[in-house]
Amino acid sequence: MRKSILAFVLATAATIAGAQDSGLTSLETTDAGRSxxxxxxxxxxxxxxxxxxxxxxxxxxxxxxxxxxxxxxxxxxxxxxxxxxxxxxxxxxxxxxxxxxxxxxxxxxxxxxxxxxxxxxxxxxxxxxxxxxxxxxPFETGSHPMRGDAVQVVSYAHDRAEAPSLQRACAVMARQQGVLVMTCDVDFGASGSPVFSVSDSTPRIVSVVSAKAEVDGARVALGTSLDxxxxxxxxxxxxxxRAANPTVPRVNRLSVSNRGSASGAKFVKP
The missing domain is CATH 2.40.10.10 (Trypsin-like serine proteases)
Known part of the structure; x- marks a missing residue:
């Protein structure tokens, strides 16, 4: 049976999270925020x-x-x-x-x-x-990152509502069943924030922030995979x-399988 996403994270959180710097860089100036x-x-x-x-x-x-x-x-x-x-x-x-x-x-x-x-x-x-x-x-989008890959998040939040902040030093802790668990620092207002993977100096959006969570007392960010x-x-x-045009073919619904529970953590929508 596949482990739940949070059970997997509990086994890896201490190692990865302890190595990350959660510092945020304000982008309130023109030069800092130009990109x-x-x-x-x-x-x-x-x-x-x-x-x-x-x-x-x-x-x-x-x-x-x-x-x-x-x-x-x-x-x-x-x-x-x-x-x-x-x-x-x-x-x-x-x-x-x-x-x-x-x-x-x-x-x-x-x-x-x-x-x-x-x-x-x-x-x-x-x-x-x-x-x-x-x-x-506009930003390009990219394929999903793997566990251990570095990512960046640009977000507004309740305590930085007037200018966004950039967090460069966070990483993917786990990816399971379409959920990314990251060591990024998010808070209320950060919902929907783009998660960037940077290769060849080009930032590409690979996820958006959905929630923050507490895993064994440590704060993590949860994001959805674009796929x-x-x-x-x-x-x-x-x-x-083009709904008025009856000849337009309908797009099939995506099906999501192998759904697991997320017990063992406190989830909060940022």
Missing amino acids: WLAVGRLDIDGTGFCTGALIAPDLVLTAAHCLYDKTTGQRIDPARIEFLAGWRRGRASAYRRVARAVHHPDYLYEGTVTADRVRNDLALLKLSQPIRNTTVI DTLTYLMGELDSRK
Whole structure:
């Protein structure tokens, strides 16, 4: 029987986490943040915010739970969500309202936060208009990282809501059943933050932050693997745009198998 994700992590957390530096670098200055302007704050219906990142001039990748009202549990009207690209100290490089939003077909915003929920916690937002700013360059996406690989996270959070921070020195502790467990430092507001793998000096998004957790007293970040889900979401957005055309073929739902429980840890949505 396959071990649960957290059981696996308990066996490796002390070794890897102890070797990592959790320091954050503020990106509030123009020079520091120049390469990361496509990461932005998602202001959600005036009640809170998440983090998102451009992967095309009109597409933002984030976490699925950012699309739900945390009090009522209802889906938020996408038009009430605004993407603030490169938000720093009251100004953004671009402002765009969200026109449409889709998330993983198997994501459910209810119950406790489990490995099942984290695995499916991915959403794609279509902006009302593309961002054609030459300083805001969409990021490429990449294949999933392996255990021990170095990753970086750029995020906003409740204590750094006015400027993002970069954490360079964190690593993948485990990857199992579509969930990445990382030694990165995340907090409330960091939901949907892009997780970057850097090769050839090119940052590529390989995951988004879904939750933070405590494993044997140590803080870790949990992210969803992009895998084929991103391709599905792009197709879903396109099919909704052309829904009036009956000749457009439907995209098959992704199936998720081998689901395991995530007992043994305290999960918290950042």
